[in-house]
Amino acid sequence: MSKDRVSRRQFLSYTLTGVGGFMAAGMLMPMVRFAVDPVLKAEAAGDFVATKQKVADLTNEPVRVDFSYKQKDAWYESDVTESAWVYKDDAGKIMALSPVCKHLGCTVNWNSDKEHPEQFFCPCHYGRYTKDGTNIPGTPPLAPLDVYPYKEKDGYLYLGKAKPRKEA
Amino acid sequence: MKWLPQDVETYSAAKEYVDTAVVPLYSITIGKGVKQSAAASEFITLLTNYLERQFTGRILLFPPFTYLGNEQDEKVLTDLKKWEESILDAGFKHVFYVTSDFEWRSREGELNGTLIWLPAIPLEQMNDTQKLTMIDSQVQQLLTIFTQKWQKSD
Ligand code: FES
Numbered sequence: 377m378s379k380d381r382v383s384r385r386q387f388l389s390y391t392l393t394g395v396g397g398f399m400a401a402g403m404l405m406p407m408v409r410f411a412v413d414p415v416l417k418a419e420a421a422g423d424f425v426a427t428k429q430k431v432a433d434l435t436n437e438p439v440r441v442d443f444s445y446k447q448k449d450a451w452y453e454s455d456v457t458e459s460a461w462v463y464k465d466d467a468g469k470i471m472a473l474s475p476v477c478k479h480l481g482c483t484v485n486w487n488s489d490k491e492h493p494e495q496f497f498c499p500c501h502y503g504r505y506t507k508d509g510t511n512i513p514g515t516p517p518l519a520p521l522d523v524y525p526y527k528e529k530d531g532y533l534y535l536g537k538a539k540p541r542k543e544a
Numbered sequence: 545m546k547w548l549p550q551d552v553e554t555y556s557a558a559k560e561y562v563d564t565a566v567v568p569l570y571s572i573t574i575g576k577g578v579k580q581s582a583a584a585s586e587f588i589t590l591l592t593n594y595l596e597r598q599f600t601g602r603i604l605l606f607p608p609f610t611y612l613g614n615e616q617d618e619k620v621l622t623d624l625k626k627w628e629e630s631i632l633d634a635g636f637k638h639v640f641y642v643t644s645d646f647e648w649r650s651r652e653g654e655l656n657g658t659l660i661w662l663p664a665i666p667l668e669q670m671n672d673t674q675k676l677t678m679i680d681s682q683v684q685q686l687l688t689i690f691t692q693k694w695q696k697s698d
Pocket residue numbers: 477478479480481482498499500501502503516517601602
């Protein structure tokens with residue numbers, strides 16, 4: 377047998393260093409990213425994603441909050457951007473509504489229909505929702521807007537996965 | 545809706561609501577000009593995808609209509625007219641073409657659909673956040689072109 381042959385022990389130690397190095401890089405990468413771009417880049421905290429919205433800046437007027445995260449799609453990873461309409465209700469509780477119309481999925485806007493102010497309005501087939509996201513009977517949507525669970529961390533708003541509510 | 549099996553299934557079941565076709569138009573240039581060709585394609589792809597997100601329930605985003613950069617204008621126009629005919633035959637009420645190819649501006653009159661022309665903005669130097677902001681502001685301007693057309697016909 378040639379001297380150059382890699383022994384079992386060597387082989388194991390090589391591979392383990394390799395795997396270890398790979399793991400270290402895996403741990404380091406998110407940290408580097410976090411250090412470089414702490415707020416702009418979505419940082420995963422469980423299933424919650426950081427937004428650029430400061431909780432203290434929220435009022436009772438809905439504002440659009442955009443946030444992105446990575447999603448594995450078949451074999452490649454892509455950045456997904458979602459939005460939420462966020463405001464504080466009369467009791468001061470945060471409300472984060474999904475802008476996806478429950479009829480066929482267009483993006484709804486706040487207060488954009490002059491004839492029906494202070495409502496969410498869908499430009500596609502004129503669906504409407506009250507401020508708390510309840511669909512208005514007689515317009516196409518049959519369910520209220522989904523709600524995002526949220527968290528506050530270091531003063532910033534974190535959003536989870538939007539959940540459907542019961543039919544109105 | 546996008547040109548994906550689940551989406552076209554929804555479209556087939558809700559045709560009366562999905563009455564608008566959006567067709568991206570861009571030329572493919574190989575050799576000199578390949579870079580601009582790719583940049584225009586990236587721009588139009590991002591833009592139309594973002595547009596689709598705003599209007600998911602009313603538009604069907606078609607795969608792009610592509611043609612060679614040095615192809616004869618008449619032939620390209622004839623081909624696109626065939627697309628238009630099939631789209632209208634299928635029951636779509638509105639057709640929008642989105643392009644950054646200047647050549648189409650002089651041909652708009654020969655098409656039934658609405659041509660939306662925007663100069664391609666090179667995105668390669670931008671990070672994701674900048675890209676999103678830029679595409680968002682461009683699309684906001686396009687939204688009214690759509691809603692006005694719809695309001696006239698609804
Ligand atoms: S998609 Fe919103 S009303 Fe139809």
